[in-house]
Amino acid sequence: MKNLLPVIYIIIFAIAFSFIPYKLSAGEDDLSDLKPLDAFNMISGMRADVKNAMKKSEVSIAKIAIAIPSGDFEAIAEEAAKIDEKYAIEARLTPDDEVQYLSIITTDFILMDQNFHTYVGALVSSAKEKDLENTLIQFDLSLRSCVDCHYDFAKEKFPKLARAVTEY
Ligand code: HEC
Numbered sequence: 001m002k003n004l005l006p007v008i009y010i011i012i013f014a015i016a017f018s019f020i021p022y023k024l025s026a027g028e029d030d031l032s033d034l035k036p037l038d039a040f041n042m043i044s045g046m047r048a049d050v051k052n053a054m055k056k057s058e059v060s061i062a063k064i065a066i067a068i069p070s071g072d073f074e075a076i077a078e079e080a081a082k083i084d085e086k087y088a089i090e091a092r093l094t095p096d097d098e099v100q101y102l103s104i105i106t107t108d109f110i111l112m113d114q115n116f117h118t119y120v121g122a123l124v125s126s127a128k129e130k131d132l133e134n135t136l137i138q139f140d141l142s143l144r145s146c147v148d149c150h151y152d153f154a155k156e157k158f159p160k161l162a163r164a165v166t167e168y
Contacts, residue, residue: 036153039105043097053087060087061146065137066124076135077126080142084120089113109153116145 040047060079067075086089090098102110119141126134147161155162 002083026125034104034106036105036109039101042104043093043101046061046097046101049092050089053091057083057087057146061143068135068139073127073130074137077124080120080123080127084117084124086107088117093129109149112149112152116142116149119145131151 034109036048037052039044040050060083062078064076067079090101093101121156123135123138123142126138150158151164
């Protein structure tokens, strides 16, 4: 039992110290580390709007997957443009809310969202150019961005994805 004492002290210290960064980042003075859902919840109506936009993006991405093999570039461009503009996370925010949102959301999340829009925007362009190869590439990158963001930021909503065997 005596031999175990140092181990127990180490465990107690490790647990105590592991809380310190959490406390600091969750402190009321520093809102810049808020997770997306906490940030959405702070702005009236935002969480519901985002969920709605996500559901619509899901429908559009499925339509795109069906339109690609039939070469329906018009439908691809149209649905991708909806995801890029109409269903964007900030789309329904007032300018004031947007300022607040950008000041409280983590940079990681913003960058993830920006990447997503880069690919969806490129999907719109490649479909307009009727460039099949690039359309396939940009579709893959767009879909991967949905997955990447959910993997990092929507684990509770998608627990099966969080348990997936990946190299993430
Ligand atoms: C930048 C991050 C990000 C990207 C990119 C993203 N999502 Fe999401 N998505 C989220 C988050 C965060 C939630 C959880 C929202 C909540 O619970 O309030 C979510 C939730 C959802 C939901 C569930 C909505 C509900 O009913 O609660 C669906 C469906 C969805 N996303 C589809 C998609 C699809 C399809 C794409 C790609 C075309 C996509 N998302 C891209 C962050 C993202």
